Amino acid sequence: MKLFSAYTLCFLLTSFFSRMYAQSPFDFIQLGISARSAGLGGAFTSMTKDQTAVFFNPGTLATIDSSTVSATFMKHVLDISSGMAIYTLPIEKNTTERMSISAVYTTYGSFDRTDEFGTVTGSFSSNNVGLMGTYSNELDSTLSYGVSAKFMYVTLDDLASSALAIDAGVVYRLPASRTNIGFSLLNIGTQLSKFEGITDQMPIDVRLGINHRLRGLPLLLNFSLHHLADDADAFFDRVGNFSIGGEFILSKVLDLRIGYDNYVRNATSIQGQRRLSGFAAGVGIRTAYVQIDYGVSAIGTAGSIHRLTLHTSL
Secondary structure, eight states, X not given: OHHHHHHHXXXXXXXXXXXXXXXXXXXXXXXXXXXXXXXXXXXXXXXXXXXXXXXXXXXXXGGOOSOEEEEEEEEOSTTOEEEEEEEEXXXXXXXXXXXXXXXXXXXXXXXXXXXXXXXXEEEEEEEEEEEEEXXXXXXXXXXXXXXXXXXXXXXXXXXXXXXXEEEEEEEEEEGGGTEEEEEEEEEEEEEXXXXXXXXXXXXXXXEEEEEEEOTTSOEEEEEXXXXXXXXXXXXXXXXXXXXXXXXXXXXXXXXXXXXXXXXHHHHSOOTTOOTTTTEEEEEEEEOSSOEEEEEEEEOGGGOEEEEXXXXXXX
């Protein structure tokens, strides 16, 4: 009965993601995205020179030029909140090797514990934590690769489950064409401990992305296919999981972003009540010491997710 109640609670808390993921307790690891990537609709697989892109493709880390710290706070619906932090370790001169460490957390707040008659007998909480280390390097001046190892730990009341997983990715850069192409495999791993012996699936994801900076126009276009490993009845159902985003560089200190995720739109809305579900927008402000990014993503009738990211070089 206790395990049934725990899984029922998890389902209710994540109902607006019910079609987006495979109902795994480790789905939270896919929410570790920055405000910039959120504003671009999640089309971030081929993004370079942004360390938060390691959550989409660890091969992007080799394009980072300096040691940087980034922190993101995300406000979800109800009392659900999440955060992410990443630190690119000091960069040695005359080497293309890059390493970073990062963490993701999600908390669902506090809940009343009741008996079978509905009498409140106490309270409990649910929290998730993920830790990740990334290594990236260049094979040549145009091709970089990366690998991440991650540990995930999920708690629900006095139940707990953990898992190990790896990410792998490559980025091919075409400087003359102002174009980058990225490919990644995410969350390939195994469960270490289980909720009372029940095996859960890993949220495996396969991504392919491209971005292109237009000539003569301050616009960076991003396109990504994701969830390519999901079960689908037809090929076109699978490639329907796409994101597209545009970043307008308005000045030296201000960027404006807009994005759309077709997967989110289909997963979080019903016909006739879709409204702006799947659409996203954001803004970036650069100063001499810190970069501030804000992004908001619409998820249908469930509301919106707001993200704030701060970056600073060390």
